Amino acid sequence: MGATTLTHVMTIDPYNTNIHGPVVDEVEGLIKVYKDGHVERSQLVPCVGPSLPLELGVACSDIYIDKLTNVWARLYVPVDTNSKLPLLVYFHGGGFCVGSASWSCYHEFLARLSASSRCMVMSVNYRLAPENPLPAAYEDGVNVIYWLKKRRSNSLWAKLCDLSRIFLVGDSAGGNIAHHVAARLATEADDLKPLRIVGTILIQPFFGGEARTESERGVENNTKSSILTLAASDAWWRLALPRGENREHPYCKPAKKMVVRTLVCVAEMDVLMDREMEMCDGNEEVIKRVVYKGVGHAFHILGKSQLAQTTTDEMLCHIDSFIHHYDPL
Numbered sequence: 001m002g003a004t005t006l007t008h009v010m011t012i013d014p015y016n017t018n019i020h021g022p023v024v025d026e027v028e029g030l031i032k033v034y035k036d037g038h039v040e041r042s043q044l045v046p047c048v049g050p051s052l053p054l055e056l057g058v059a060c061s062d063i064y065i066d067k068l069t070n071v072w073a074r075l076y077v078p079v080d081t082n083s084k085l086p087l088l089v090y091f092h093g094g095g096f097c098v099g100s101a102s103w104s105c106y107h108e109f110l111a112r113l114s115a116s117s118r119c120m121v122m123s124v125n126y127r128l129a130p131e132n133p134l135p136a137a138y139e140d141g142v143n144v145i146y147w148l149k150k151r152r153s154n155s156l157w158a159k160l161c162d163l164s165r166i167f168l169v170g171d172s173a174g175g176n177i178a179h180h181v182a183a184r185l186a187t188e189a190d191d192l193k194p195l196r197i198v199g200t201i202l203i204q205p206f207f208g209g210e211a212r213t214e215s216e217r218g219v220e221n222n223t224k225s226s227i228l229t230l231a232a233s234d235a236w237w238r239l240a241l242p243r244g245e246n247r248e249h250p251y252c253k254p255a256k257k258m259v260v261r262t263l264v265c266v267a268e269m270d271v272l273m274d275r276e277m278e279m280c281d282g283n284e285e286v287i288k289r290v291v292y293k294g295v296g297h298a299f300h301i302l303g304k305s306q307l308a309q310t311t312t313d314e315m316l317c318h319i320d321s322f323i324h325h326y327d328p329l
Contacts, residue, residue, distance in 0.1 A: 027235045030098050033130055047102040050074055058114050060107075065147050069127055071140050074101045075157055076114035076121040084162040086323055088113070088201070089144060090123045091181075093172030093298065095206070095236030096137055101125040105301040109312075117320045120161045122148075126177070129240040134251045141168070141181035149195050164196045167323060172228070172272075172298060173236070175205025179254060179262075186259035201319055203265040204272055204297055205279075208237050208252040213274035226271050226296035233271060254279040258286045263322040265315055269296035290318050 021035030032040045050060040059079050065071045078085065090113075092099045092106050100106075101123040114121045126140040145166070152158045170178035182200045185192060216230050237247050245251075262283075266276045268291055280289040292299070292311045299308040300315060 025235060025238060027095070027097075027232045030232075031239070033239065039131060041098050044098070045103040045105055047100055048104045048107050049102070050107075052107075052111050056111055056115055058111050060111065062102075065124070065144055066140075069140070071127060071143070072101070072125045073144065074107070074110075074123040074125070076110055076123070077157060077160060078114055078118055078120070081118065081160070085118065085120045085160060086165040086167060087148075087161040087163065088117070088119050088121045088167045088169045088323075089141075089148075089178075090121055091126065091137070091141060091168075091170035091174030091177040092123065093170070093174045093204075093206070093301075094128075095232070096129045096134060096173045096177075096240035097236060098128065099173075109301050113316060113319065116316045117323055119167075119323060120157065133242050134240050135180075137173075137177050138180050138184060138251075141177055142184055145181070145185060145192065145195065145197075149192065152195070164194060164198075166195060166197050167199045167201055168197060169201040169203070170205070171203035171300070173206045173240075175202035176207060176251075178202060179205060180251065182260055183255040183257075197260055199261045199263070199322070201263045201265070201322065202276075203300065203315070204267050204270055205254075205264065205276060206233075206236070206272060207254060207275040207279065208233065208247040209275070210247050213278075215274040216271050226267075226269050227302055228271050228297035230271055258283050260286070262287045263319065264289045265318070266291045267295045267297055267299055268293045271297065288322060290315070 020038035023032050024035050026032040030042055030044060050062050052058055052060050057079050059077045060074065062072060062074050065073055090110060092101060092103065102125070106123060110121050110123050124141065124144055126137045129136070148158070148163065152163055168178040168182050178200050179202055182197055185197055237252060241249055241251060264276055264280055264287055266273055266289060280287045292315060294307055295303060295311050300312040303309070303312070
């Protein structure tokens with residue numbers, strides 16, 4: 001089942017005909033929301049099917065999770081393995097409002113992640129805001145885990161992975177989703193058995209607040225240092241939160257108690273750096289924090305410089321070490 005059967009992208013009208021009324025909110029070049037609720041998303045990144053080069057040694061396929069909500073996932077499975085594989089359930093970034101498991105940048109990165117970490121990766125194509133505001137994405141994440149439990153005995157791919165070693169992973173908004181899904185599932189550990197969430201890997205996770213941090217103030221007028229601007233960050237929250245809520249809502253914050261061992265990958269030039277550092281402070285027993293120098297938000301999927309490429313390789317090594325040498329709580 002190819003990505004073209006699973007993904008529908010609306011392109012922004014170049015003639016701005018305004019048949020839906022005026023634009024009431026937008027992130028320039030990415031999304032426009034009109035007065036009547038119509039949403040247009042630009043095709044910033046091409047969508048691709050599940051094919052991969054044979055030499056990579058990773059098989060890839062798309063599967064439906066819930067046809068009613070159109071939630072699906074892309075599976076990456078190393079083909080040459082002699083033992084059961086840990087499972088990484090991955091949530092893509094995009095401010096909760098854009099992005100896809102079929103975006104070429106995620107397809108390439110997650111294929112590399114699967115190969116380098118010797119893990120099965122399930123990349124979730126969850127529902128997007130503003131049509132489906134939070135907590136829809138969290139609910140999709142929880143439902144994916146229960147879907148795994150139901151399919152564990154009658155799916156070939158399920159027999160290849162160790163469902164007692166599941167890691168929830170995500171970048172940017174996807175890191176926020178992975179974190180909050182883990183917090184929700186922590187209260188349902190007995191119901192999940194024999195599945196077990198043993199860790200989370202949060203790559204530049206997206207958190208917010210009304211008061212500005214130093215990194216937010218520093219990046220506010222410097223778009224060269226981070227692809228995520230402060231204005232865009234504020235807009236994503238406006239579009240994703242339940243109506244009437246502000247950035248002090250619990251969805252914008254890390255959970256008060258860290259429930260599983262966590263790796264937090266921080267970019268030094270990221271507008272989100274201070275919030276990511278703050279969530280780690282005082283939680284050193286359960287959180288491993290790594291700061292990557294000289295790179296900004298989403299460097300691992302959108303960065304084209306040699307530094308971004310080298311740093312991505314370094315981060316993949318850290319993720320591999322965290323997965324295979326972890327100390328479960």
